[in-house]
Amino acid sequence: xxxxxxxxxxxxxxxxxxxxxxxxxxxxxxxxxxxxxxxxxxxxxxxxxxxxxxxxxxxxxxxxxxxxxxxxxxxxxxxxxxxxxxxxxxxxxxxxxxxxxxxxxxxxxxxxxxxxxxxxxxxxxxxxxxxxxxxxxxxxxxxxxxxxxxxxxxxxxxxxxxxxxxxxxxxxxxxxxxxxxxxxxxxxxxxxxxxxxxxxxxxxxxxxxxxxxxxxxxxxxxxxxxxxxxxxxxxxxxxxxxxxxxxxxxxxxxxxxxxxxxxxxxxxxxxxxxxxxxxxxxxxxxxxxxxxxxxxxxxxxxxxxxxxxxxxxxxxxxxxxxxxxxxxxxxxxxxxxxxxxxxxxxxxxxxxxxxxxxxxxxxxxxxxxxxxxxxxxxxxxxxxxxxxxxxxxxxxxxxxxxxxxxxxxxxxxxxxxxxxxxxxxxxxxxxxxxxxxxxxxxxxxxxxxxxxxxxxxxxxxxxxxxxxxxxxxxxxxxxxxxxxxxxxxxxxxxxxxxxxxxxxxxxxxxxxxxxxxxxxxxxxxxxxxxxxxxxxxxxxxxxxxxxxxxxxxxxxxxxxxxxxxxxxxxxxxxxxxxxxxxxxxxxxxxxxxxxxxxxxxxxxxxxxxxxxxxxxxxxxxxxxxxxxxxxxxxxxxxxxxxxxxxxxxxxxxxxxxxxxxxxxxxxxxxxxxxxxxxxxxxxxxxxxxxxxxxxxxxxxxxxxxxxxxxxxxxxxxxxxxxxxxxxxxxxxxxxxxxxxxxxxxxxxxxxxxxxxxxxxxxxxxxxxxxxxxx
Numbered sequence: 001x002x003x004x005x006x007x008x009x010x011x012x013x014x015x016x017x018x019x020x021x022x023x024x025x026x027x028x029x030x031x032x033x034x035x036x037x038x039x040x041x042x043x044x045x046x047x048x049x050x051x052x053x054x055x056x057x058x059x060x061x062x063x064x065x066x067x068x069x070x071x072x073x074x075x076x077x078x079x080x081x082x083x084x085x086x087x088x089x090x091x092x093x094x095x096x097x098x099x100x101x102x103x104x105x106x107x108x109x110x111x112x113x114x115x116x117x118x119x120x121x122x123x124x125x126x127x128x129x130x131x132x133x134x135x136x137x138x139x140x141x142x143x144x145x146x147x148x149x150x151x152x153x154x155x156x157x158x159x160x161x162x163x164x165x166x167x168x169x170x171x172x173x174x175x176x177x178x179x180x181x182x183x184x185x186x187x188x189x190x191x192x193x194x195x196x197x198x199x200x201x202x203x204x205x206x207x208x209x210x211x212x213x214x215x216x217x218x219x220x221x222x223x224x225x226x227x228x229x230x231x232x233x234x235x236x237x238x239x240x241x242x243x244x245x246x247x248x249x250x251x252x253x254x255x256x257x258x259x260x261x262x263x264x265x266x267x268x269x270x271x272x273x274x275x276x277x278x279x280x281x282x283x284x285x286x287x288x289x290x291x292x293x294x295x296x297x298x299x300x301x302x303x304x305x306x307x308x309x310x311x312x313x314x315x316x317x318x319x320x321x322x323x324x325x326x327x328x329x330x331x332x333x334x335x336x337x338x339x340x341x342x343x344x345x346x347x348x349x350x351x352x353x354x355x356x357x358x359x360x361x362x363x364x365x366x367x368x369x370x371x372x373x374x375x376x377x378x379x380x381x382x383x384x385x386x387x388x389x390x391x392x393x394x395x396x397x398x399x400x401x402x403x404x405x406x407x408x409x410x411x412x413x414x415x416x417x418x419x420x421x422x423x424x425x426x427x428x429x430x431x432x433x434x435x436x437x438x439x440x441x442x443x444x445x446x447x448x449x450x451x452x453x454x455x456x457x458x459x460x461x462x463x464x465x466x467x468x469x470x471x472x473x474x475x476x477x478x479x480x481x482x483x484x485x486x487x488x489x490x491x492x493x494x495x496x497x498x499x500x501x502x503x504x505x506x507x508x509x510x511x512x513x514x515x516x517x518x519x520x521x522x523x524x525x526x527x528x529x530x531x532x533x534x535x536x537x538x539x540x541x542x543x544x545x546x547x548x549x550x551x552x553x554x555x556x557x558x559x560x561x562x563x564x565x566x567x568x569x570x571x572x573x574x575x576x577x578x579x580x581x582x583x584x585x586x587x588x589x590x591x592x593x594x595x596x597x598x599x600x601x602x603x604x605x606x607x608x609x610x611x612x613x614x615x616x617x618x619x620x621x622x623x624x625x626x627x628x629x630x631x632x633x634x635x636x637x638x639x640x641x642x643x644x645x646x647x648x649x650x651x652x653x654x655x656x657x658x659x660x661x662x663x664x665x666x667x668x669x670x671x672x673x674x675x676x677x678x679x680x681x682x683x684x685x686x687x688x689x690x691x692x693x694x695x696x697x698x699x700x701x702x703x704x705x706x707x708x709x710x711x712x713x714x715x716x717x718x719x720x721x722x723x724x725x726x727x728x729x730x731x732x733x734x735x736x737x738x739x740x741x742x743x744x745x746x747x748x749x750x751x752x753x754x755x756x757x758x759x760x761x762x763x764x765x766x767x768x769x770x771x772x773x774x
Contacts (some may be wrong), residue, residue, distance in 0.1 A: 132453050134617055138523060140451060141613060144443045145605055147598040153435035154601070157427045158588045165198060165421040165466035165473075166395035173420050173434070174398045177463045180438055181402035184445040186461070192399040194323045194476045196315040198469055199227045202389035206343050208289065209385040210356055211235065216385065220304075220349040223584075224423070225390055226273065227308040227469050228316060229342040233387040234287045236263035238353060239376045242366045243267050244276030249283055251363065257376065260284035263384045265350060267293040267368065269577060272552045274311040274470075277338045287386040288342045291350040295369030297579035304346050305582040306423040306468065311336030312710065313557045314475030320707035322480030325396075335708075341388040356382050397465040399473045402441055404448055406457040406616060409686065411488050412693070413458045414612045415564075416440060417474065418495040419467030419554055424584040427591040430467070433495035436605045437461055444609065455616035460489075464554065467496070468582075471554040478562045482706075486562055490623070490693040491615055494555040494568035497581065498604040501573030502528050502595045505538050508549045510565035510716075511627035512696060513611070517567055518542070520610045527599035534603065549716060560711035560718070563697030565623060567611060571600045619679050620688070625695045625763070626667045631715060632660045632756065635723050645733040649742055656749060659756040666763035673765070691765055698759035703751050714755050720744065721751050 156176065163169045174191075181189040205221040239259060242248040244266040252259065264285045266276045273290055280288050290307070292300040310316045315323045316334035347370055354374045362373035400420075406412065418433030425431075441461045447453045466472035478485060491513065509517055521534035538545070549556045555566035572578065580586040591597060614622050639653055646653055670691055677684050700712040701721045711717035719725065726748045732740045 132451075134614070137447070137453060137613060137617060138610060140447060140453075141443060141609055142606055144446060145439065145602050145609070146443075147602045149442070150435045150439050150601045150605065151598050153438050154427065154431050154588060154591075156434075157425055157431035160425055161584070162424060163420065163422045163426055163430065164200075165468060166397050170421045170465060171398065174400050174463065174465065177400045177420070177434070177438065181400070181441060181461065184402070184442050185449055186402040186441065186445055187405040188401075188403040190401050192401065192477060192480075193325070194315075194397050194399070194473065194480075195325045196323045196395055196397055196466060196472055196476065197317045197392055198395045198466065198472075199229070199390045199392050201225045202391045204389060206389060207385075207387045208343060208345055208349065209387075210353060211383045211385055212356060213381055219353060219384075220345050222304040222343075222345065224304040224306045224344055225388075226306070226342040226344055227390070228310040228337055229388050229390055230338055230340055231388050231390055232341060233385060234263065234341055235383050235385045236261050236286045237377060237380065238263050238265055238289075238357060238382070238384045239285075240265045240354075240362055240368075240373060241280075242362075242368075243270040244279050245270060246279060248366075249279060252375075258284075261286055262376075263287040263289060263386060265353070266290045267296065268305065269293075269296050272550055273307040273342070273344075274309050274336065274338075274551060277309045277340065277342055278311050278336075281338065281340055285340060287340050287384075289345050289350075289384070289386070290342075291345050291347045291370075292579065293350075293369045294347055295367055296577050298576075300346075300579045300583070301348050302346050303580070303583045303585060304344050307344060307582060308469050309338045309342045310334065310470050311338075311551070313471040313551060313561070314479060314710075315472055316470075318476075318479075320479065320705075320710055323476050324480060341386050343386055343388055353384070358382070395466075397473055399465060399477055400463040402461045404445055404455065404459045406459075407454040408456040408682065409689075410458050412689075413460045413489045414491045414493065414615050415460045415462055415489050415558075416493045416495065416608060416612055417462035417464055417554065419471075419473075420463045421465050421468055422586070423468055423582065425587045427586050427588045428500055428578060429497055429581050429586055431588065432499050432591075432601060432604075433497065434463065436495045436498060436601060436608065437463060439605050440609050440612070444613070455613070456619075457490075457616045459612055459616060467554055470551065471557055474554050475557045475561070478557055482562060485564070486697050489558075489562075489564050490621065491611070492555055492558040492564050492566045493608050493611055494553065494566060495604070495608060496554055496568070497570050497578075498608075499571045499591075499594065499597060499600045500578035500581070501571055501576065502600060504572050504574035505534065505569060506547055506572050507538070507542065507545070507567075507569045508547045508553060508555065509567040509569075510559055510696060511631050512565040512623040512625060513567045514543055514546075514627055515624040516611060516614060516622045517569075517607075520607055520614070523610065524603055524606045527596055527603045534607070551718075556716075557711075559696070560713040560716050561706070563700045563713065565696045569604070569607065571604065619685055620674060621692045623692050623695070625670065625692050628695065628699070628759075629660075629664045629667050632663060635727070636660055638727055639730060642730040642733060645730065646745075649733075649745070651742075651746060651749065653749070656753045656756070659753045659760065663756055663760040663763070666760040670763055670765075687765075691763060694762055695759065698762045699755065701751055701755045702758065703754070714752060720748060721755075723752060726752055 156173070160169055163173060178189060178191065201223075205223060206225055207221045208219045210217045210219050239252075239257065239262045241252060241264050244264070262285050264280045264283075264287070266288065268290055276290065277288050292303055292305060294301065312319070312334050316337050317332070319332060319334040351370045351372060354370060354372045357374040357377040359374050359376040359378040362368050362375055366373075416437060418437040419430045420434055422430045444459060448455065462474075462477075464471070464473035467474070507517070518535065521538065524534045526532045526534055526537050549559060549566070549568065553568055555568040558564045559566045580590055594600070636657055639656070643653055670688070674688055677688060679685065699714050701714055704712050704719070704721055706712065709717075709719045709721065711719065712721065714721060714723050729740060729745050729748060
């Protein structure tokens with residue numbers, strides 16, 4: 001070391017004074033820096049030639065080799081010291097990041113409002129507090145939520161009979177929400193108009209009659225109706241088919257019951273009314289009746305629910321297209337429109353109808369709560385006449401939006417939405433969600449404006465109209481801006497019917513949001529207990545209880561049509577339906593009978609708000625893209641038993657399994673890229689986040705037309721392209737081999753394989769990193 005110090009001293013104090021110049025440039029290929037060391041003379045006035053001559057003239061030949069060795073040793077020491085400093089700094093950052101990710105709350109990641117831009121000469125200056133860590137933000141948000149404000153907002157639904165889409169009360173509610181968004185000082189507030197076709201009740205009520213021995217007796221003529229039913233009158237023999245599930249039809253088929261020309265009677269529940277009607281059409285029925293069975297819906301004997309029969313979402317007369325006033329499209333109809341009349345009745349009317357039927361009693365396993373339930377009449381002297389006179393109207397509807405713009409990526413959005421309209425008072429169906437929407441907009445805006453929170457990404461608050469008709473307002477918005485939304489909206493949070501009970505929790509979500517949802521539930525107190533959180537309520541196996549999204553959920557088109565990750569949840573009573581949804585008794589007074597209603601609403605707001613805030617707070621998008629590897633593996637395990645059956649047809653499942661393996665490797669690659677990336681490099685961070693947010697969209701089959709098959713998601717869509725449909729076809733190889741269309745099976749295998757392979761390629765990143773080999 002003494003020799004080294006002497007050499008350095010000579011280097012700076014000796015006759016031929018020289019210095020070491022370091023040039024450090026940031027690299028984009030994964031290395032943190034490139035170090036260039038240049039030795040030069042201290043004579044700054046001479047040119048390059050002069051410097052070389054001076055050095056050769058001044059350096060004593062006998063000492064040159066020795067001095068050079070000392071210089072090299074000194075340089076190596078400096079490099080070693082620099083490496084150690086860099087390593088210790090990196091290790092410290094990783095430990096801090098680990099504390100942020102482990103849920104301990106000791107989060108010391110780079111604060112939201114403090115980071116350097118890529119331009120080294122400028123520092124991004126953000127007004128307000130320089131630090132707002134996630135635990136502080138979460139606590140601040142929780143403290144500001146108000147159960148009293150939620151109660152005041154819900155009270156807007158009191159003493160109102162109906163908020164039917166496009167009618168006066170719906171428009172008043174839209175205006176109120178617009179004014180509230182403005183009063184919260186959101187960055188942007190705007191309306192979105194759509195002109196849609198809705199079916200409403202005609203000049204007189206629809207009518208259900210019993211024809212017995214040539215005599216017609218009115219059974220019921222309710223005020224409620226089913227939108228998009230076929231109009232006209234039909235007559236048929238009544239047959240009870242439980243919930244209208246495929247399995248229920250199969251049981252009747254095994255009993256030798258023919259359903260051609262019949263009018264089928266269904267209980268509400270299990271699947272949507274539209275799905276029941278589609279199953280009835282397929283079986284040859286000419287009409288459908290549905291009622292609220294007391295076994296599932298307590299104290300509803302006289303209630304008649306509203307509903308719609310369109311097997312789809314959005315305006316069924318512009319399928320795949322937006323319903324803007326200035327657009328012209330050929331006259332087309334959705335293939336999901338029913339071709340038979342449909343009407344709802346009360347369970348009292350159903351009981352009366354059963355009393356007129358003289359056939360076998362309903363199957364014991366169907367467990368009907370209606371006294372005297374019968375499957376059918378044994379003779380042809382009892383028939384039912386169904387008359388539907390609904391009318392189609394052109395209606396303007398309004399969606400209302402407010403936005404808080406992100407400070408780093410304003411063109412990336414979390415969307416929080418709630419249905420506003422309802423056929424009745426709609427306290428549970430639309431009132432709760434609307435109240436939570438307003439509370440979230442108020443609190444989050446307050447935190448941004450007054451407490452210094454600078455969200456990286458934008459939050460959009462949306463109030464939808466015509467949700468009762470099949471998420472019409474939400475779907476038309478998605479169709480109208482599909483090119484923009486699939487690239488910019490990365491999560492939808494649905495608030496509809498968020499509180500229907502108090503002792504259970506029902507969850508529907510994209511697998512990408514499972515991890516974030518679980519961590520959020522761990523941080524929200526259970527309002528029905530003195531201690532514990534919502535995670536304690538659902539348990540560690542909660543993922544196994546996730547309910548697949550149905551057509552009656554406004555989140556469904558976001559996921560299955562647009563490929564946007566979604567989450568939808570509600571507090572409910574275990575094994576019980578909320579009996580008043582979609583009826584004239586869905587009032588604030590009846591909803592207030594729910595124990596701790598406003599505390600539950602506040603808890604629902606806290607869950608939704610924490611998810612939105614976390615997705616706009618962190619550097620990396622909190623979407624667990626590795627979850628889909630588990631989902632694919634689960635399907636592979638279901639496919640494995642049919643390897644030999646498929647091989648007997650001259651086909652193979654291997655390519656599908658290889659594609660799953662490619663997706664697994666792609667997720668591993670992305671995780672490595674994230675781990676080795678510079679969190680402070682905004683360009684790299686955005687590129688990585690874009691790969692994450694595209695995962696859901698890449699599971700939309702690219703080989704189908706959105707017009708003909710709008711719900712293209714291979715996990716959650718509807719149609720033969722889905723993995724579930726492929727599985728059902730494989731199962732037929734065992735149960736009904738002759739009914740399997742081999743050409744269709746071959747096409748299903750190809751579509752599924754290449755959709756998964758395409759998702760894997762997109763996840764890898766740049767085109768030069770992808771490979772079409774399996």
